[in-house]
Ligand SMILES: *[C@@H]1O[C@H](CO)[C@@H](O)[C@H](O)[C@H]1NC(C)=O
Ligand SMILES: *[C@@H]1O[C@H](CO)[C@@H](O)[C@H](O)[C@H]1NC(C)=O
Ligand SMILES: *[C@@H]1O[C@H](CO)[C@@H](O)[C@H](O)[C@H]1NC(C)=O
Ligand SMILES: *[C@@H]1O[C@H](CO)[C@@H](O)[C@H](O)[C@H]1NC(C)=O
């Protein structure tokens with residue numbers, strides 16, 4: 393259970409580590425490897441609070457954040473995200489969003505993720521920080537680290553760091569959520585090729601700059617997310633196969649990409665977490681994992697609580713809020729509860745590759761290897 397005292401403690405550690413000049417000395421050789429976070433709302437800790445966007449891509453209002461932080465941080469959940477738990481397990485302080493004012497040091501890493509972002513620049517263009525822009529921010533941080541430390545020390549931080557990604561969900565759902573006709577212009581495999589191609593470019597750039605340890609969350613069964621289920625009334629609430637099949641093809645291509653990068657690049661190491669199967673199990677058998685509800689969201693309105701109205705500040709103003717988010721897998725119609733994220737983070741951290749859940753390394757191993 394989340395305790396306010398632990399929030400306070402985390403914030404205190406964070407304030408101390410960011411603000412006192414003295415601690416910077418000690419931080420030059422931090423014990424834990426740094427964590428750089430890229431991607432979308434599954435990992436955005438609040439970057440979108442600082443860009444010109446709409447409430448569709450923001451979660452900086454109640455009841456977001458109600459469980460753990462007790463205030464809305466911009467995270468799309470009632471509490472912590474997968475990345476917040478990973479930081480805790482790795483012995484890191486809470487990693488702040490890159491755009492948060494007053495962030496002056498990056499020894500422990502930083503978070504570039506932006507809700508709504510995709511690997512394609514076109515995805516929700518104008519409202520999000522796309523992956524390419526996230527990479528350009530990373531390059532600023534990289535220069536900062538190399539400048540602050542001797543070149544060798546900077547290099548060591550970059551090579552020991554873990555680079556965590558969640559990307560693709562918005563590239564495949566946005567054509568269905570907007571009236572975009574992009575999927576009429578490309579075949580499925582062409583479109584997936586573009587997403588994977590853009591991701592590959594980013595990974596190669598990070599590798600070139602000294603990054604060695606990469607961690608991925610694959611795509612969930614997107615067609616079964618509450619918002620997607622209610623998109624076409626004629627499907628009567630069943631999963632939208634068109635969307636899930638794109639996610640499935642993407643996941644195959646992602647596995648292949650990482651396998652090939654490891655073969656091609658001597659020092660490339662990675663951890664791939666099967667978010668898809670972990671989430672499917674919880675949706676199908678919620679009781680086995682301590683939940684009461686696996687399909688409908690805690691916060692929102694309509695069938696499956698599938699209308700993206702949590703908080704009442706978006707297009708639809710009505711919303712219902714469940715009493716205990718811990719009993720739900722889905723927090724709002726597109727995101728999970730802290731309880732679900734915690735279980736997934738635990739599996740990523742110490743899960744095994746047999747049965748195939750996370751591999752070749754789990755995150756605990758990935759953080760430790762050099
Ligand atoms: C923010 O975006 C809106 C619409 O996209 C635009 O009208 C407005 O000028 C922008 N504001 C700033 C400060 O850039
Ligand atoms: C990625 O995708 C877009 C298409 O949306 C393209 O214009 C862009 O140049 C691509 N490359 C990178 C590195 O993002
Ligand atoms: C998509 O188009 C339909 C019909 O033209 C319109 O009713 C709907 O509001 C549009 N949706 C979006 C997200 O633009
Ligand atoms: C849709 O689902 C409802 C409730 O699950 C069921 O009663 C109804 O017969 C279904 N309709 C169709 C066309 O499948």
Ligand SMILES: *[C@@H]1O[C@H](CO)[C@@H](O)[C@H](O)[C@H]1NC(C)=O
Pocket residue numbers: 611612613614636639640641643668669672
């Ligand atoms: C998720 O896993 C199931 C069962 O292994 C598979 O049938 C489905 O295609 C997968 N979906 C995605 C998006 O990978």
